[in-house]
Amino acid sequence: QVQLVESGGGLVQTGGGLRLSCVASGRTDSRLTMGWFRQQRPGKEREFVAAITWSGGISNYAGSVKGRFTISRDNAQNTVYLQMNSLKPGDTAVYYCAANVYESPYVSSDEYDFWGQGTQVTVSS
Numbered sequence: 001q002v003q004l005v006e007s008g009g010g011l012v013q014t015g016g017g018l019r020l021s022c023v024a025s026g027r028t029d030s031r032l033t034m035g036w037f038r039q040q041r042p043g044k045e046r047e048f049v050a051a052i053t054w055s056g057g058i059s060n061y062a063g064s065v066k067g068r069f070t071i072s073r074d075n076a077q078n079t080v081y082l083q084m085n086s087l088k089p090g091d092t093a094v095y096y097c098a099a100n101v102y103e104s105p106y107v108s109s110d111e112y113d114f115w116g117q118g119t120q121v122t123v124s125s
Contacts, residue, residue: 002026002114004097009119012087016123020082022097022116031055033100034073034080037109038093039118046096050082051105060105065091087123094118 008020024032035051050071052059059071068087073080080097098112106112 002028002030002032002099004099004114004116006095006097006116006119009095009121011122011124013124014088016087017083017085018087018121020084020095020097020119020121022080022082024078024080024099028078030101031103032114033103033105034071035098035100035105035112036071036080036082037096037098037112038091038121039096040093046109047093048107048109049095051107052080053103053105058105060107062107084121087121089123089125092121092123094120 003025004022006022012018031054033053036049037046038049039046048062050061052071068085070083096118097116099114100112
């Protein structure tokens with residue numbers, strides 16, 4: 001099992017930035033691919049944001065965040081980051097960290113085995 005804990009969410013004005021962190025514990029010897037998803041309101045499907053393979057060699061971004069968000073990881077710290085810049089009100093959501101064991105930055109939430117509890121990001125206009 002892998003446990004994921006997100007942090008770094010909060011309230012920010014349009015155009016501002018935030019950095020989210022996700023720390024993994026448990027079975028971290030696996031070469032986990034890490035991803036970020038977001039859910040804009042309860043009941044809405046979780047939307048893919050970004051993902052990165054264990055080596056960091058392959059990353060993938062949703063078109064809506066490409067050029068504004070950057071995913072990175074520090075395997076020594078078992079941590080993945082999401083740097084979010086030029087935030088817009090449409091980025092308001094609960095952001096979830098996720099992990100899979102397939103070494104591929106899948107965009108479907110069905111391909112991720114482990115999930116964090118989420119952190120709220122609110123962008124005011």
